[in-house]
Amino acid sequence: RKEVEQDPGPFNVPEGATVAFNCTYSNSASQSFFWYRQDCRKEPKLLMSVYSSGNEDGRFTAQLNRASQYISLLIRDSKLSDSATYLCVVLSGSARQLTFGSGTQLTVLP
Amino acid sequence: SAVISQKPSRDICQRGTSLTIQCQVDSQVTMMFWYRQQPGQSLTLIATANQGSEATYESGFVIDKFPISRPNLTFSTLTVSNMSPEDSSIYLCSVEDRGTGGEKLFFGSGTQLSVL
Numbered sequence: 001r002k003e004v005e006q007d008p009g010p011f012n013v014p015e016g017a018t019v020a021f022n023c024t025y026s027n028s029a030s031q032s033f034f035w036y037r038q039d040c041r042k043e044p045k046l047l048m049s050v051y052s053s054g055n056e057d058g059r060f061t062a063q064l065n066r067a068s069q070y071i072s073l074l075i076r077d078s079k080l081s082d083s084a085t086y087l088c089v090v091l092s093g094s095a096r097q098l099t100f101g102s103g104t105q106l107t108v109l110p
Numbered sequence: 111s112a113v114i115s116q117k118p119s120r121d122i123c124q125r126g127t128s129l130t131i132q133c134q135v136d137s138q139v140t141m142m143f144w145y146r147q148q149p150g151q152s153l154t155l156i157a158t159a160n161q162g163s164e165a166t167y168e169s170g171f172v173i174d175k176f177p178i179s180r181p182n183l184t185f186s187t188l189t190v191s192n193m194s195p196e197d198s199s200i201y202l203c204s205v206e207d208r209g210t211g212g213e214k215l216f217f218g219s220g221t222q223l224s225v226l
Binding site: 044 | 151154216219220
């Protein structure tokens with residue numbers, strides 16, 4: 001089993017749609033969780049950190065479920081500019097190593 | 111947030127040659143990280159570069175193939191040595207920022223390497 005698993009997609013959704021991505025992680029002692037966004041041929045950029053209480057930033061909502069070991073990202077009212085690959089990132093271990101999921105590709109269609 | 115300048119942004123190299131990638135940060139950072147992202151894959155950590163000591167390499171990566179320098183707290187280089195087509199990838203440097211709001215990882219713009 002991979003340490004961090006994501007549905008690779010692609011997710012093709014119309015503008016204005018709501019879309020959700022899930023990510024599961026295998027290390028129950030993982031400490032921190034993040035969603036990154038990566039545009040084609042560009043570097044990943046931090047979208048948001050994920051907290052146990054859940055957090056929201058505009059149209060984006062991130063949730064953490066430690067019992068089931070998954071995190072989620074919800075995008076409401078999708079925009080064309082949301083088209084990108086979304087990477088789930090988990091921080092684990094005493095060495096505080098970051099593990100990246102393979103990414104979920106989202107395309108928002110006009 | 112840290113600003114990272116990485117160069118070159120891309121290069122096309124011949125088999126057997128070496129390429130050195132540079133990464134400059136606008137603030138002093140203890141650790142810098144080098145990642146590789148192969149086509150269609152996610153990021154894989156190559157090594158952690160600490161100032162004043164040898165880099166720490168992850169399983170599957172060795173110093174002879176990927177020598178790293180870290181002469182000061184704002185600069186690092188990664189060399190891809192004796193390249194083969196399998197080394198074609200995006201190489202990214204990154205730094206950790208443990209400021210307010212918790213720790214975050216910031217990336218350079220990446221070096222897209224193609225080996226012929």
